[in-house]
Amino acid sequence: MSKVGASITMSVDGYITGPDDGPGKGLGEGGERLHYWVFGGPWAYDAEPGSQPGSDLGGVEKEWMDAAFARMGAAVAGRWMYEAAGHWGDQNPWGVPTFIVTHRPEEQPEGDAFVFVDGVVEAIDRAKAAAGDKDVAISGGADIIRQALAAGLVDELSIVVAPLILGGGKRLFEGFEQDIELTHLGVRQSEHATFIDYAVKQ
Template identity: 45%
Template sequence: MTVTADLAISLDGYVAGPNVSLDNPGGDGAEPLFEWIHGLASWRERQGLAGGAENRDSELMREWFDATGAVVMGRTMYETGADFWGEDPPFRAPVFVLTHRPHPVLVKQGGTTFTFVTDGVHDALDRARAAAGDRNVDIAGGASTVRQYLGAGLIDELHLHVVPALLGGGLRLFDGPAAAGPRALEPLSVIHTPLATHLKYRFPK
């Protein structure tokens, strides 16, 4: 089992634009971070839609879906994404939401469940590992949640989809003390497509 963090990121290091809100989940000007995903056949399949581009980007997205057995995310990501995902979210796996506010488990269509964890990042990861079986656990976001797991040394692999766009502001992945400090990473792969450059790194133990 591998703990991954898989995120789209702008060339200047942002994973969301400024002014993230329930009505503006990606933040201002962040459309380039996500538009390339929405046209992929593998993404559309997870939304119950037909068609879409069958290309290397779609293959990589499908590989992520197939390899991931559980997901951890922050409460903000859940709240800003819930309306967009609707009753049939694309995860098709148990999702563990970090929060300070208890909430009953939500069971959605397609095998997605949302379990709200109030005991911190380690407890959420332990639950996700137990639910994932032999598949991976992905720390989905947002930036603050990924930084907490990076700072705790709990992420095995970092997968970044670098989109050829400059946002100029917003939420950076590597800002703040939780992600600070010298870290050596082992490059695993670099795949370039017209839509994004897909980077995969491992944190040596």
């Protein structure tokens, strides 16, 4: 059965970016360390070309990512994430229909890599229709995940915890006051992250 899953990486103290994130600044000051697990080790925005670690995942990271991509039929992300990522170079990073939540859907970019949608509920509805019997992946940012959880639209929540205390930035559950119960589905551990999967009790 098709499910809606949300996943995001955060620090031990609950931040999903470092301070001063945004367009042209990526994950903010020191925020790239949150995603060492994606690249197999340390990387930096301003590193010399060819000096970054390989992007081939291995072990726990590969198992977790392979499982997520195998189930994914459509994706949802927020406009801030889209802008901070530099539009992913106008190339869809997931290879499935991807819906960007924005208050300005009239700014729809050319091509069919992304579809701008006004509101989380509409974005998830359209993503579910596009995904068929596969899953919808909500990739962030934090505000989009909070809105989807508050609306009761998330079936599973995956938190990837980086072994890092950032001390500042954007918190995943900043201002979130809703009481939601979770059921533990499993945990995986690697050098660069702890992967925790939950089912959301509806």
